[in-house]
Amino acid sequence: MSKKIALVTGASRGLGKNAVLKLAEQGIDVIFTYNSQREEAESVVREIEAKGAKAVTLQLNVAESNGFDPFVAQVKSQLEKVWQRENFDFLVNNAGIGGNASFAETTEEEFDLLMKIHLKAPFFLTQKLLPLIADGGRVLNVSTGLTRFCLPGFAAYATMKGGMEVLTRYQAKELGARGISVNILAPGAIETDFGGGAVRDNQQINQYVAKNTALGRVGQPDDIGGMVAMLLSEQSGWANGQRIEASGGMFL
Numbered sequence: 382m383s384k385k386i387a388l389v390t391g392a393s394r395g396l397g398k399n400a401v402l403k404l405a406e407q408g409i410d411v412i413f414t415y416n417s418q419r420e421e422a423e424s425v426v427r428e429i430e431a432k433g434a435k436a437v438t439l440q441l442n443v444a445e446s447n448g449f450d451p452f453v454a455q456v457k458s459q460l461e462k463v464w465q466r467e468n469f470d471f472l473v474n475n476a477g478i479g480g481n482a483s484f485a486e487t488t489e490e491e492f493d494l495l496m497k498i499h500l501k502a503p504f505f506l507t508q509k510l511l512p513l514i515a516d517g518g519r520v521l522n523v524s525t526g527l528t529r530f531c532l533p534g535f536a537a538y539a540t541m542k543g544g545m546e547v548l549t550r551y552q553a554k555e556l557g558a559r560g561i562s563v564n565i566l567a568p569g570a571i572e573t574d575f576g577g578g579a580v581r582d583n584q585q586i587n588q589y590v591a592k593n594t595a596l597g598r599v600g601q602p603d604d605i606g607g608m609v610a611m612l613l614s615e616q617s618g619w620a621n622g623q624r625i626e627a628s629g630g631m632f633l
Contacts, residue, residue, distance in 0.1 A: 383464070383466065384408060384409065384410050384434075384435075384464075385408075385409045385410070385470040385471065385613075386409070386410045386411070386412065386460070386464060386466070386469040386470055386471070387401070387404050387409050387410070387411050387412070387469065387470065387471035387472075387473060387613065388411075388412045388413070388456065388469050388471070388472050388473070388510070389401050389404075389411060389412075389413040389414070389473040389475055390413070390414045390441065390443060390473065390474055390475050390476035390502075390506070391413075391414060391415070391416070391443070391475045391476025391477060392411075392413035392414065392415070392422075392425065392438075392475065393413070393415035393416075393418045393421040393422040393425055393438070394418065394421055395602065396475065396523075396568065396571065396602055396605045396606065397413065397473075397475040397476070398425055398602075399602035399603060399605065399606030400473060400475065400605070400606045400609040400610070401413050401425065401429060401436070402425075402428060402429065402432065402606065403603075403606035403607055403609060403610040404434075404471075404609070404610055404613070405428075405429040405432040405433070405434035405436070406432055406610070407610050407614070408433070408434065409434060409470075409471070409610075409613070410434050410435040410436065410464070411429055411434060411435075411436045411437075412436075412437045412438075412439065412456060412459060412460075412469065413425070413436070413437075413438055413439075414438070414439050414440065414441040414443075414452075414476065415438055415439075415440060415441075416440070416441070416442050416443075416476070419438075419440070422438040423438065425438065426438050435463060435464070437459045437463055439452065439455050439456070439459070441476075443476045443497075443498055443502035443506065444494060444497045444498050444502065445497075446497070446501060446502065446505055446506075449505060449506050449509050450509065452506075453509050453510060453513065456469075456510070456513060457513060460513070467513070468513050468514060468515040468518075469513060469514065469515065469518070470514075470515050470517075470518045470519065471518060471519045471520075471521065471613045472507060472510060472514055472518070472519070472520045472521070473520075473521045473523070473609060473613075474502070474503040474506070474507065474520070474521070474522045474523060475523050476498065476502065477498055477499055477523065478494075478495070478498055479538070480494075480495045480535070480537055480538040481534045481535065481538075482534060482536075482537070483533060483534055483536070484536040484537075487536060487537045491537060492537050495537050495538055495541050496537075496541055498541075499538070499541035499542060499545065500541040500544045500545060500548075503522055503545060503548070504548060507520060507552070511556075514561060516559045516560050516561070517559075517560040517561070518560075518561050519561065519562050519563070519564075519612075519613055520552060520556070520561060520562075520563040520564075521563075521564055521565070521566060521609065521612055521613065522545050522548070522549050522552075522563070522564070522565040522566070523545075523565065523566055523567075523568070524542040524543075524545055524546050524565045524566065524567040524624060525538070525539060525542045525567055525568065526567055526568065526569040526570070526626060526628045526631050526632075527539040527542065528542050528543045528546060528567065528624075529567070529626065529632075530631065530632040542567075545565060546565055546567075546624050549563050549564065549565040549622065549624070550622045553621050553622030554622065557621070562618065562620065562621040562622075563621065563622065564612055564620055564621065564622070564623045564624075564625060565623070565624050565625070566605070566608055566609065566612060566625050566626075566627060567624055567625065567626040567627070567628070568600060568604075568605045568626075568627055568628065569590075569594065569600050569626070569627065569628025569629060569631040570586075570590040570594075570599055570600060570628070570631065571599070571600040571601065571602060571604070571605060572587070572599050572600065572601055572602070580599055581599075587599050590631070593631060593632055594628065594629045594630055594631045595629060595630025595631075595633050596629040596630055597629075598629065600627070600628065600629055604627060604629070605627055608625070608627045612625065
């Protein structure tokens with residue numbers, strides 16, 4: 382039986398990096414993308430290989446959909462070259478940016494960029510990768526706790542993620558004939574460099590989040606990487622079309 386292969390977007394740092402390392406620990410090989418941090422990405426490849434898994438990193442700016450066709454061709458080529466396979470098993474649409482502006486002050490440019498990265502990219506990249514996803518495979522999208530609770534400053538960002546939650550259900554319905562399950566993971570506030578590292582570096586924000594989280598602390602990257610690995614595991618195969626929140630119980 383061949384090893385499973387996951388394709389994860391945006392994994393040179395942050396939650397994506399943690400997820401691919403957790404997958405490697407489960408014996409899953411990885412193709413992952415980076416936008417501009419090539420050296421960081423190559424360092425992650427070495428970390429994955431040190432865990433005994435194979436890894437390939439490819440450059441992709443998800444904001445530019447005209448790059449999707451050449452990217453898919455690269456993925457196909459790497460699958461044949463490295464794994465002698467025509468498909469992969471798991472797609473994790475993780476790549477993203479932070480966005481913090483009040484509804485009244487959000488510019489059209491900010492809105493369009495968030496839409497391209499968080500809604501248009503997962504829609505069309507997944508569509509173009511469908512021929513390469515194995516029957517019986519999985520797609521895991523990424524949302525945010527901010528679709529359930531509201532904190533001022535995230536109207537545009539959370540709107541895109543809300544769209545992804547609806548898309549996830551439609552994908553699950555339409556891809557079910559191929560045995561492909563689709564779920565969406567919604568992290569709460571996590572200590573990473575995401576959005577300028579505010580949750581990690583701003584003590585006031587950190588304490589506010591911890592105080593409003595049932596488990597009494599801010600999330601760590603390991604909390605989310607572990608969930609990604611779990612949702613792609615054999616044991617989670619019957620979960621489909623679901624939004625799974627991993628927030629430690631924020632704002633319950």
